[in-house]
Amino acid sequence: MSQLAASCHRPATLPGAEPRLLLIGNPNVGKSLLFGCLTKRYVTVSNYPGTTVEITSARATIAGESRLVIDTPGTNGLVPQSDDERVARDILLSSPGADVMQVGDMSNIRRTLLLSLQIAEHEMPFTLCLNMSDEAKQRDAEVDPVALAAAIGIPVVATSALRRWNLERLKREAIRPARSRISAEYPAAIEEAIAEILEVLDGSPDLATRGIALSILSGDETLKRFLPEESLDEFDAIRERAQARVTQPLSWTIVNARLNAVDRILGRAAVVQSLPRSSFREWFGALTMHPVWGWPFLLGVLYIAWLFVGKFGAGIVVNFVENTIFQQHVNVWTIKLVDFVARFPHQHPAVGGVIGAAYVGAAHLSTAQQFARFFHDLLVGPYGVVTMALTYAIAIVLPVVITFFTFFGVLEDSGYLPRLAVMLNRLFRRMGLNGKAVLPMVLGLGCDTMATLTTRILETKKEMVIVTLLLALGVPCSAQLGVIMAMLGPLGIGLASVWVGVTVGTIFLVGWLAAKLVPGKAGDFILEIPPIRTPKLSNILIKVLARTEWYLKEAVPLFVVGTLLLYLLDFLHLLTKLQRLLAPIVVGGLGLPAQASNAFLIGFLRRDYGAAGLYAMQKAGALNPVQTVVALTVITLFIPCVANFLVMLKERGTKTGLAIAGFIFVYSFGIGWLMNFAFHLVHMA
Amino acid sequence: MSDFDLHVCPLCSLDFNGAVCHSTCPFAKGCRMIRCPRCGFEFVDEGMMVSLVRRLFRSSHERTSA
Structure with missing residues (x-):
């Protein structure tokens, strides 16, 4: 060598x-x-x-x-x-x-x-x-x-x-390896080509092996860096001559000869294995990635997810945790405690016998009372850490992500995820997109930020940009998907389908544009398909527990940061100005209340936090179903989180990263505006 | 997490150990995600809560056995 x-x-x-x-x-x-x-x-x-x-x-x-x-x-x-x-x-x-x-x-x-x-x-x-x-x-x-x-x-x-x-x-x-005697029998055309290549490589004893010659004949482009540059044309000529003498592609012929050799060895060594037995699991596994039946199966999976996360998690569980535990107990006790510690003249009016974050108080306060009010509002005001950040994080988002993590755990343990990757690969190939682009898209279900880093496996800058864009636009990570499903729950199947249609349509549209802009090679990626398994309850519980702990540590601090940002903007009287500034887009364009601006603002930190804000508005009756689906679509198409934004800048460069973020901003609000316009046209808004 | 804890990737079923979150991610420090070295799928490592529950179950099991 x-x-x-x-x-x-x-x-x-x-x-x-x-x-x-x-x-x-x-x-x-x-x-x-x-x-x-x-x-x-x-x-x-x-x-x-x-x-x-x-x-x-x-x-x-x-x-x-x-x-x-x-x-x-x-x-x-x-x-x-x-x-x-x-x-x-x-x-x-x-x-x-x-x-x-x-x-x-x-x-x-x-x-x-x-x-x-x-x-x-x-x-x-x-x-x-x-x-x-x-x-x-x-x-x-x-x-x-x-x-x-x-x-x-x-x-x-x-x-x-x-x-x-x-x-x-x-x-x-x-530490006692040996050289193996095994070899394959290749057609004469290949054997003669091997001999010719070995003759050319005669001066390079380390390269002159049958393996290298066969790799050259298989068209291995990556090997060229090893080979003498002056001989590359000669190798191409040898390969072309050999190809002209065999009917199938050379690479196929070589693999076939190798498989025959392996079968001969297995026959000689009397190590014949029993053939895999056909079973219900195999049949079911094949059905889940069938080119036709795989799609209704996927729709069925999404429907069950919608029922479990949207109806059960966001409906029954969130109602109990938010209305009973938080609104009636946790928030009330905390407000009373803070009122006791930070005293200034004010009163929380009781709604239905329960006090909330809203209060009425005296206009003129002493310096000490102003300081007390600052502390009070920081914890239990309308943008308080307890009444907003923790209520959103623990009472709204947590039950939803726990139900979603449970469902996602079942999908993971059943072996369905790799089958989903196969289905998507087929779809993307039909769209003409490079097969390699599929993997980051599937990985996005785990973490969009990391999936953006994985786009490095793509060959050209254009591919990387497009997949980064596609990831940020249409692939919510698992935690965000959970909150989005929660909001879809009360909408009914019709409006939920509108959200699905617009999101999937976006992936198609950008994917189609990608195929036009980036022809690329429709290459495959190899993914081993494990057998369909029955998920183990203990395994799923452990996963849910681990993910919940991770979520609390990762997301809650950002929720608190977002709330503090809103609080400071409100304290400095900038929030109303910002809402007024965004009104032409949020109120005029999207047909949403001005308050929805807050959700989009915090949605930049984490998309699920923004969605939780919209969810709270939906529950409070501030958003009707049509407004909900418009707002939800905009937040889904939004940048996933601040980490994703930073990685976009880092990986694609500041200029391209900002351009992608700018496009996402314009596209997401543009789609929301179009939806609002269309709903008005059919008199639904 | 020790370097030799065995993980099984939920996407490609690879069994592996010691592959932590992407080092180039700005949030990688302290992140508890594990990245499959083959397909890149990320999932959450077992944290304190899981260890605590495991210990609780183990000690109660040991008490029952004794």
């Missing part, structure tokens, strides 16, 4: 000259857990140079010898289809003399051997660890490691990293 080290085109490598043990394997085979078992501590997580792909490494003593153990990103092959796979391949090619340990899932031996074959074709000595052997046993998919070792000519060790089983033996074999 000295040639690689000398080349100015060589990819960035990890530092360190000590002997290495590379763990390489398909995604989801317990590789990281095995890494943890082998290294125990002093783990370093760093970005692979020039990428955002994280590499974990640690020094460890393996069977008495010191090694830098490197956990490479999961890969399905050595012809990379993603940044992760490229990094895994690059580390492998840039680590001459390293001990390579392939980690595979014993219950998926065909996929494991497909990668083994490629490592063998790169002429690298390696050891094969068949992990998750306990699961394979349960699924009647056990493989005889001795028979397999004899068939492929390298050490094979069955392990279970989860149960810490057979790890000592694995360590002993890990």
Whole structure:
């Protein structure tokens, strides 16, 4: 591999000259857990140079010898289809003399051997660890490691990293890798092309392997950085000549030959696995991502979410917590306590026998009384920390997000989310958008801010800008989706459908524009689909508890900051001026009460806080159903939160970030204005 | 959270350990989100409340067993 080290085109490598043990394997085979078992501590997580792909490494003593153990990103092959796979391949090619340990899932031996074959074709000595052997046993998919070792000519060790089983033996074999004998039989046209490429690469002994030749023939563009520049045209010519002699694409022919080779090995090694049994779960799993039936299923899921979160959570639970616990007890006691401590002449009128934040008081106060009123209003005034921030956060938003987190937990544990990603991928591909754009959109359901950071996986700046915009416009994070559903609850299915239509329509419109502006490659992303599972109640309860704690810590401080902002604006008599300033948009354009400006103002801090403000107005009868759906649509299309805004500026640059924010502002209010106009036209407003 | 706590990604089912929230996020410091190293999906790590409940259940279970 000295040639690689000398080349100015060589990819960035990890530092360190000590002997290495590379763990390489398909995604989801317990590789990281095995890494943890082998290294125990002093783990370093760093970005692979020039990428955002994280590499974990640690020094460890393996069977008495010191090694830098490197956990490479999961890969399905050595012809990379993603940044992760490229990094895994690059580390492998840039680590001459390293001990390579392939980690595979014993219950998926065909996929494991497909990668083994490629490592063998790169002429690298390696050891094969068949992990998750306990699961394979349960699924009647056990493989005889001795028979397999004899068939492929390298050490094979069955392990279970989860149960810490057979790890000592694995360590002993890990530092004694061997070169495998396995090979595939390719058509004559490919074999001749391999020979031609090897002849060109004759002066570069480290590159002259069948694996490199096959990657060139497979059209691996990422390999070009490794290859001698003067030979690139010649490789293209060889590939074109080979392609002319086979009917199928070369890459397909190569993969097919490899699969045949794997099947032959499995036959020889007498390790035939039982075929997966068809079951109701499999049928159901296929139905949820069926190109036709998947959509009604998705609508059904949304309807249940609306019933559970919107009707039950926002209706029954919020009514109890807000009206009974907060309005009748918590707020009343707090107001009385603050009135007792901060004395100034005033009276809270009782409505229905219960006092609230509103009060009437004397116009002229002494300095001490003015100070008392400041303290009083800060805690229990109309923009008080208790009467507004905590009431919104605990009485309105918390019951809603708890019900939503419960529902979302069921979706996660059932294995539906990856199926939803497959459905969206299909939709986006039809729109002509790059398949890679789908992943950040799905991730946005977890956290929009982080998903914006994930847009780095996209290839062009245009794609990044458009997906950032799409995320901020149409993908509410889980907490925000919960509050939005709560507001949709009382609206009825008709007006709720208007909200769904406008939001989905926005994604389509921007997606369509994106497809026009950014042709891109309609590439796929690989996402392993786990089986449909029955969610475990204890698991869901733990998730809900953890998320609730996180929400309280993350969102409530911002709620308090937002309330303090409103309080200060009110105290300085700027709030009414601001409302008057926004009146042409909020009152004239959207047809909402001037007070709704406050919700949009705090909505910039967190979209769910703004939505909670609108929810409180809706409950107080200040918004009719049509005004509610208009306001809700505007706040949904608004920037998700201040963190998202900061990340937009950071990732896309100040100019582009501000342009995106400006577009979102104009678009969201523009859509609200159009909706208000349309409702007026049909005499609904 | 220890580096060796095992997490299972709810999106792609990867089992992994030690992948914390995106370091470049301005709110990353102190954020309890865990990011799947393969697909990037973020979810919340078990916090104090969960540990407390787990401890309560464990101690009551131990008392019952004793």
